[in-house]
Amino acid sequence: MQSKRYDKQIQLTEIGVSGQEKLSKAKVLVIGAGGLGCPVLQNLAAAGVGNIGIVDGDVIAETNLHRQFLYSMNDVGSKKVTVAKEVVFRQNPDVNIVVYPKYFTSQNAFEIVSDYQIIVDCTDDNATRYLINDIALVKNIPMVYASIHKFEGQLSVFNYQNGPTYRCLFSESEALKKSVNCNDSGVLGVLPNMLGVMQTNEVLKIILGIGVVLNGKLLLYNGLNNYFQTIDFSGNEIEKEKGIQNGLAVLNQILNIGLGVISANDFLIELTNESNVVIDIRESYEAPKLEIENIYHIPLAQLDDFLKGIERNKKIILFCQEGNRSKLTGDYLIKNGFANVHHLSNGIESLLKKNI
Secondary structure (H helix, E strand, O other): OOOOOOHHHHOOOOOHHHHHHHHHHOEEEEEOOOOOHHHHHHHHHHHOOOEEEEEOOOEOOHHHOOOOOOOOHHHOOOEHHHHHHHHHHHHOOOOEEEEEOOOOOOOOHHHHHOOOOEEEEOOOOHHHHHHHHHHHHHHOOOEEEEEEEEOEEEEEEEOOOOOOOHHHHOOOOHHHHOOOOHHHHOEOOHHHHHHHHHHHHHHHHHHHOOOOOOEOEEEEEEOOOOEEEEEEOOOOHHHHHHHHHHHHHHHHHHHOOOOEEEOHHHHHHHOOOOOOEEEEOOOOOOOOOOOOOOEEEOOHHHHHHHHOOOOOOOOEEEEOOOOHHHHHHHHHHHHOOOOOEEEEOOHHHHHHOOOO
């Protein structure tokens, strides 16, 4: 760490040498290297954040240059992440920069996020923001958000210390998915640079553990009249759960996790493990009943409510009369983010053949 470079920052009692060391060890992922991403990258590097990832599949266009100050006319047509890395590295060679010249998608999300501790959302479409939110929820890391429109911008921090999520503030809808970006409506060039600097400020506070983070707060700014407003908002457990389910469903798809099949013999062994959640999904009138302490009798109509209190990595074993309903139900749970689901092959009929 070059102490002279950061001398004025280290002089702050809230930071000091120990704080600067925290910054040098920090790992921050910036998704989007456009109007918001450029100032975020410049200011993270200037502050000495030691490990920065940059995700963007776009190339530089001339129309970017009035607001994306990392780039020049000579860079038009080049990959944004390639040029951004070169410029930021010249700014501060101490920083380790990893680039991902691709768009952030459900196929590559978990691989890219890896062991980063903060995600900075510098994108311009809501579908990607929902994905970032859901991945951040599963990884239990904060998402520093900003968006811009014409002369206005907004800023918040989601998933911070179990705080509200992006979905808590903006519940998903087709209208939001189709919302316009600056390519459609235009933007004042200085606006994303102001919001990007404010995003960086939130990142630094999170890393250093200082100040008040915009957790459960939405900051609104209007550049035409210099109007600032901060709005408080609360978490929504239903929306949080939806985000976690979606994130785990993405992870399960990547890992190709499928429904496990358990034989009658193995089922009897699994019954002795009290950490397993064994569920009889048959209706109350179906017989014979297995009156065993470790078995929950939950008909299908009540299953969703019952599972709200079950951790999604818990081992769940389903059974029905002949195995058909438990298989379909198990597939449903896998698609909804449960990662360790099994069912009894041929249902309780397989146990009857063993005179159980």
